[in-house]
Amino acid sequence: MQHSDLCGTDDYARGPLCLAAMHAGLVDNLGGYFEVFKSDPLPKYSKSERFGVASKSCRTATETYSFQMKCSTKGNTESSVTDVDCPSGCGSNYVCGINLYNSNSSVCAAAIHAGVLSAEGGHVRFYSTQSQSSFRGSTNHGVHSKSCGFSKNAFSFTNEDFCASKSCLNEGNCQSGMNQRFCFCSVGFTGEDCQIDINECTSGTHNCHQHATCTNTAGSFQCSCKANYTGSGTQCVPDYCAQNLGLCKNSGRCSDTITDYRCSCTSGYTGRHCETDINECAARTHNCHGYATCTNTAGSFRCSCNTNFIGNGLQCKANYCNSNPGLCQNGGTCTDTVTSYTCACTVWYTGSTCTNVRQDHIISNDLRSWDDSRAYCRSLGGDLATWGIRDSAKRNSIITNLLKPLGSGKVYFWIGLTDKDREGSFVYLDGVEMTSSNTDFHEGEPNDGGGLGPNADCVLIYLKNGVYKMDDNNCWYLKFAICERT
Known part of the structure; x- marks a missing residue:
């Protein structure tokens, strides 16, 4: 026997209930009694043939029914009283509410939370009832119940209304639970019956x-x-000023502060309430800064910061650097001190105003790629070496005074020469093109790094057979670098 609308196996998406019960083996052609439970939809329903009844396969449906009670079965039944047999292990399913539960809750998990069912499962009866605007959650008997909002229906495990015999005071919300009632008090009240006013x-x-x-x-x-x-x-x-008119004397202006009031005096007066005329400069009662000059005015004073200092006169700080642009030269950083200034020179210069050349070239201490080496040199206010490499005398001086003393432990050094922009056309970083007279390559170089391909775009100086000369190499290799003053 087959029905065109019967779809599913154990869980059914559609079809006549009695035919589905025959397919599940609960009744025969003579009929019988069975229970039906709503269950969560499945992504797909499989077909099968059982007890002479064939079902089809189909896709998901909005509602699903089953003849087996499951942990996920919700309490949204249309019956007022329902008896079910819960399987074991339902405590982790969704529950919302305390004693009165949102209809989307798992019946079996809610029963464990309410204390009418153990985790091993068993028989339980629940009662459908009217819902409420919101549900509070708690943890009880190892089940965590969440707080949630309104649902169409609700259910509990008792049909006795304990709130009918005794309501909550002061507009408290009464809920009937297992053999007792619970009062959810309005704001401002507490106690078992919401009888206590909170002070x-x-x-x-x-x-x-x-x-x-x-x-x-x-x-x-x-x-x-x-x-x-x-x-x-x-x-x-x-609100001192509005509540105490005339608080400030001699036309002084009253202003409320965060915790008090303040009198702003007119010219010629001072004091808490502007009651005293005073020469602040002569009396040394002014608050000019130590590097400011006090000038008396009619009934007041004026503070002006001295030369090479800046501020409002009440606070003055050294301003040599801004007052004297270019005080520190050659990239030196000017810093005002308490009473003067200092120049922090780059590694290339020295002297009180950074006017004396300290050195033209330095060697990096760490191994880096060509790009990272250039970034390091530029962070020092210089760049990878160019003009010092093109001039043979300066190049030999670098080799003699900087490279050779390092010994055989450091033999590769990046310089500012590359053909990154156009393969085969080497150009120094300052724009000067490579010639045979401004370079000194090892024999057979440059040769794309000896077969390294188009990535051998960066030039270094390295020691070979006791001689320091140039070679092109892969820019990603980690080498030392020759940084140069620019």
Whole structure:
């Protein structure tokens, strides 16, 4: 027997329920009793032939039903009372709620959470009921229940309404649980029946400002700003000036600060309330900086920073570097000190203003690629060597004074010559093209690194048979470098 709409095996996507029950072996042609459970949809339903009934295969469906209770079976049944037999190991399935559970929860996992079922499974009865706006979660009996929002239906494992005999006080939300009721209190109340008013003022749970007074009320509290302050109570700002007219004398201007007030005096007056006329410079009561000059004015004073210092007169700092552009030469960095300045010269120069040449060339201490070597030289304010290599006398001086003393441990040194831009056309980094007179290659070089191919675009000086000469090589090789003053 086959029906065109019967689809699936054990889990069915569609088809007559009785025919599916025959296919599952629960009833025969004479009929019988069976239970049906909604289950989660599957990506695919397989076909089979059982007990003389053939089913088809099909793709996923919006609803699935089964004749077996599963851990994932939800409590969204349309029956008011449902008896089920739960398998073991359902504690990890989704649960939302405490005693009253969201209908999307696993019935078996919720039963373990409620304490009416062990992890080994067994028989349990649950009751469908009206839902609520939100559900709170908890961890109980090894099952973690989450908090969640509204669902169309809900279910519990008791049909006795413990809230009917005794409701919660002060608009608390009562929920009936296993042999007891639970009160979820409104904000401001606590206790088993929500009968206790929380005194937020004494418990320190209010949010009144530090310059406000907290007054407890039924289920809440009030905040009022103290004298000389104004605001909502949760935020209070000083209000001395408005509440104390004439606080500043002699036309002084009153300004509220964060915690107090300040009098800004007109010319010729000073003091807390602008009540005193004073010559600040003569009396040495001014606050000019040590490197500033105090000039008395009518009823006040003026502070001006001295030459080579900068600031508002109240604070002055050395400004030699900005006041004297180019004070440190040849890339030197000028730094103001407390009373003067210093020049931090590059590795190429020395002297108080970096005017004396210290050295033209240095050798790097670490092995790097050609590109990284150039970046290192430029970080020193120089570049890979060019003009010192083109001139044979300078080149020999570099070899004699810098390379040879290093011995046989350092024999390869990158220089600023490359044909990266155009294969076979070597050009120094300062734009000078290679000629036979401004280079000194080993015999047979350059030769693309002896067969290394187009990557042999960078030139180095290396020791061969006791002689330092040039060769092209792979730019990625790690070598030492000759850095040059630019």
